[in-house]
Structure formats: structure tokens, C-alpha cells
């Protein structure tokens with residue numbers, strides 16, 4: 610039995626197969642409509658979510674399966690003091706597969722170690738968000754035809770943003786990736802990540818101003834400042850509008866640069882940018898459903 614805790618749990622070849630399957634699902638939805646008949650997905654979300662939870666649920670419903678779960682720790686037995694290990698043992702009796710989001714780093718891993726059904730990490734604190742990374746990689750591969758040989762700028766909250774951490778981890782396995790990290794001093798990417806890049810001789814640069822590096826980017830990955838991970842409100846207020854991508858800044862970008870964003874967006878991308886053909890963040894949401902469908906089939910060992 611396999612779980613998904615980090616994007617590195619799959620080899621690059623396995624990811625290629627997963628993305629091939631996701632693209633086949635995209636083009637032949639009807640073929641997959643009953644592949645999970647009788648199967649249940651449990652979504653155990655101890656932290657807020659719109660996209661990830663609903664996209665998992667839509668994915669399972671598209672496959673003919675059904676969904677149970679909770680979307681708030683307060684409405685689960687966690688409020689009574691139940692441990693994640695006990696909860697997953699209980700959920701294992703009800704469902705065939707579980708997607709779990711938790712504010713504590715490592716909680717889905719603890720659950721996986723006690724589970725008799727596959728567990729998918731749907732985001733653990735500021736640590737990892739592997740299914741967002743699968744979404745990001747599928748979007749890049751589908752819109753550009755391949756993953757590799759590009760410069761990607763990651764902008765915003767690189768300290769607390771788990772989607773950023775997972776994506777960097779995953780991209781280092783592809784050839785010719787150059788990273789540019791754009792953040793205020795206080796929200797720089799953690800040193801365990803830059804140490805890993807140094808060890809692997811992967812080129813990266815850290816800058817504060819977005820304008821200065823914009824013309825070099827093939828992808829710009831924008832992120833929101835992670836309000837819920839700040840220790841004090843004052844710091845959040847000071848940093849929240851540090852970057853605002855607008856039409857004027859987009860004039861500096863390459864004609865075929867793509868803007869990605871895991872969403873939710875707060876102020877970091879002005880709505881006027883949404884009509885720019887380079888804005889790929891809503892397409893990205895759609896790819897998130899296809900890749901989660903492919904993931905559910907893969908972890909359940911269902912071959913179509």
C-alpha cells in the first residue's frame with residue numbers, strides 16, 4: 610500500500626505516468642466515470658480549504674465514487690482530544706482512501722503509519738503540499754509540453770508557503786531549472802532548502818524586487834502571505850501587500866511567461882491581470898482535479 614506524503618514519494622518516471630493518465634482523463638472523462646464505483650474517499654481537513662478539499666471530492670465523484678469527511682477540526686473528535694492515529698484507524702473502517710490536511714507538520718505522516726488505507730497529505734502546516742505540486746507540474750507539462758530548461762520565479766511568502774517548499778523539492782529532479790526567489794528579507798526561503806540546492810549545484814538567486822528579474826522569467830509562481838502562520842498581526846500587516854502583480858509589471862514579462870498561483874489569492878495579483886493570456890492560475894485549478902483523479906486511481910491500484 611502506498612501513501613503520498615511528499616512529491617518525492619514518486620519517481621520522475623512514475624510522475625510521468627501519472628501525468629499521462631491525468632491528460633487521458635482530461636480528454637476522455639466519460640471513460641473514467643465508473644472506475645471508482647463503490648469506493649469511498651474520506652477528506653479529513655483540520656485546517657481551512659476550498660480548492661484542495663473540493664477538488665479531491667470532485668475528483669472522487671467524477672470517478673463514480675463517493676465522499677465522506679469533515680472540513681473543520683472543531684466538528685471532528687479532535688475537539689474531544691482524539692489523536693490523529695486513532696482517527697485514521699477509525700476512518701480506515703469507513704473509507705478506501707483518505708486525504709488529510711493538518712496544521713501540524715508531519716501529522717499526515719503519523720496517520721499514514723497507523724493506517725490500513727492510503728493516506729494523501731493534503732497540506733501539513735508550513736511543510737509540504739504534494740498534491741498542489743502535482744497540480745503545478747501537470748500544468749507546466751500540459752501548457753509547455755515538458756518540464757525542464759526554464760527559469761522560475763517564486764514570489765511572496767517563501768518562508769511559510771508549503772506549496773513553494775514542495776514545488777522546489779520536486780523541480781530539482783528535472784534538468785535545467787533555474788530558481789529565482791523573490792521575497793522580503795523576513796519571508797525568505799528556509800535555509801534547509803537553499804542548502805539542498807547548493808549541495809545539488811542547482812542555480813538559484815534571491816532578490817527582493819520583482820521588477821528587476823521579471824524579464825528573465827519563464828514562469829512566475831505567486832503566493833499569498835500566509836497570515837495563519839504569523840506569530841503577530843503587525844508583521845503580517847506590514848508584509849501582506851509587499852508584492853502586487855499588476856498590468857504595468859506584466860509589461861516587463863516575456864510574451865510567453867506563465868503566471869501560476871496555488872490560490873487563494875488575496876492582493877498579490879491584481880484582478881486586472883486575470884484577462885492576460887499569460888495568467889494560468891484558473892487553468893491550474895482544473896488540472897488539480899485531473900491530477901487528483903489520476904492519483905486516486907493510482908493509489909487504489911485501479912487500472913483502466
Ligand code: NCD
Pocket residue numbers: 660661732738741771772832833871872873
Ligand atoms: C495553498 C495551501 O493551502 O497551502 N492553497 C491550496 O491548497 N491551493 C496555498 C495557500 O493557502 O496560500
